[in-house]
Amino acid sequence: MINFNIRPTANKNLEDMAVNKINNLTKPKGSLGRLEELALQICMIQETTEPTLRNPHNILYAADHGIVEEGVSLSPKEITWQQISNFLHGGAGINFLCRQHGFKLVIVDSGVDYNLPKDKGIIDRKINRGTKNFLYGDAMTEEEMEKCLEYGAECVTAAYNDGCNVVSFGEMGIGNTSASSLWMTCLTNIPLKQCVGAGSGLDNAGVTHKYNVLKQALDNYKGEYTVENIMKRFGGYEMVMAVGGMLRAAELRMIIILDGFIMTNCMLAASMINPNVKDYAIFGHTGDESGHKLILDYMSAKPLLSLSLRLGEGSGAICAYPIIDSAVRMINEMDTFSNASITKYF
Incomplete structure (x- = not known):
């Protein structure tokens, strides 16, 4: 690795x-x-x-997840590519926040199940057209996982070479709260029930179904609970790229601003690969996704904001940026x- x-x-x-x-x-x-x-x-x-603080970037990795086939998300898979189109047209939540606070938005196709236009500024790092369904096996191969770490790091290097010294990370991928819940329970030993939430808006019955699917996926896994194995088994391409991006940002002594539940789990994984990465992390906010506060507490993190956010995309991280600017x-x-x-x- x-x-x-x-x-x-x-x-x-x-x-x-x-x-x-x-x-x-x-x-x-x-x-x-x-x-x-x-x-x-x-x-x-x-x-x-x-x-x-120079030339802040928000790097947004996007990919699809095979576990969506099991009905764990209220939103259908095509929302991933449709929302990326919205990003390109400047109409998403992350767009107005980037404009407001002077962030450059970098969109990375990590593994979207769609032929995104390559002439619109999207960085093409597509590993595959979505991960495999981790209910039945590994979400990705070891080679794919290593490529994700490498590509995620490359995107940060490009931002650094563009004069950036403060970076936030965002994600887009229907189903990635399911992957994050399994990372959280496997890497912290917090019971799965406390790690599973509503995602993009599931009702109580939907959350129960999501939990049952994830519990079965966890029961089906017979491997060791190393961070590498958990990323490979249950990860999303965009999540593993974010892990690589965070590690590279710390290597370059950049400030890392963390977003919500998914990116906090990515920092957890990154810190298990190299504990020093946490020195560079500023936790932007406590989100509304079930489990976010628990994992923040587990990491002894002190988030700057509590605004009931659960959008993702890097939105909570960028909302916290003016406080960081005030400190400087x-x-x-x-x-x-x-x-x-x-x-x-x-």
Whole structure:
């Protein structure tokens, strides 16, 4: 499997310098709360006490899932490609958010079961026309999984070469909350019942059916619960590409903004491949999908927002971006007590 050389951000000298700078801004010590924590984290990521945010990208990986054949989603499979068409026309939720906050939207065909137009700016990394049905076997081959990690990383490298140093990740793939629920239960030991939610809008009967299908899929799996095996058995192409993208972003010392339930599970998988990746992650929000808060708690994550979001696409991550921007502006634009001739008042 592709290797990622991710350095931890820990640096005692730099940390002391950044904390000292933050504490000497014209405010009571700690009075800007999470902004101070974020500023320190970003300083450590960028190895400077004068951090910057440059050319943010939202990389959206899209693919179809074989498990949809079992009726686990309210939405039919064709919604995947239809929504990508909506992305291209600028009419989706992620489009207005990218426009509002200055993000470049990058759409990656990871494995959509449709012939998407190649002349519209979509990055073609189609592994196959959707994964296999994991109720009966592996969703993808080991070779496909490795290709996903490689392609996901390549997309981040391209963003980095475009001058980007802060990246959010989004996904589009009908059925991917089912895959995420199985990743969550297999990698955390949280009972499957607590990991399964409504997805795109299932009613109680639909959620029960979804749980029963996923429980059967889990019972049918007889392999080891390594992260590689779980990604291969139950993953989506877009999810594994996101794992590769996150690992590469950390390797390049980029800020990673995480979206909802699916992308949080991808960060969980990435952190089991290389624990240092979490140093680079900012958790954007707590979503409404059942299980999201549980996995955030499991990862000791502190999400910035709670807006009852469950859209995906990277929407919650981008909604959190202005708070990150505020943290960077705080450390760069606030004056110090000495420069402003103000007596320290803490």
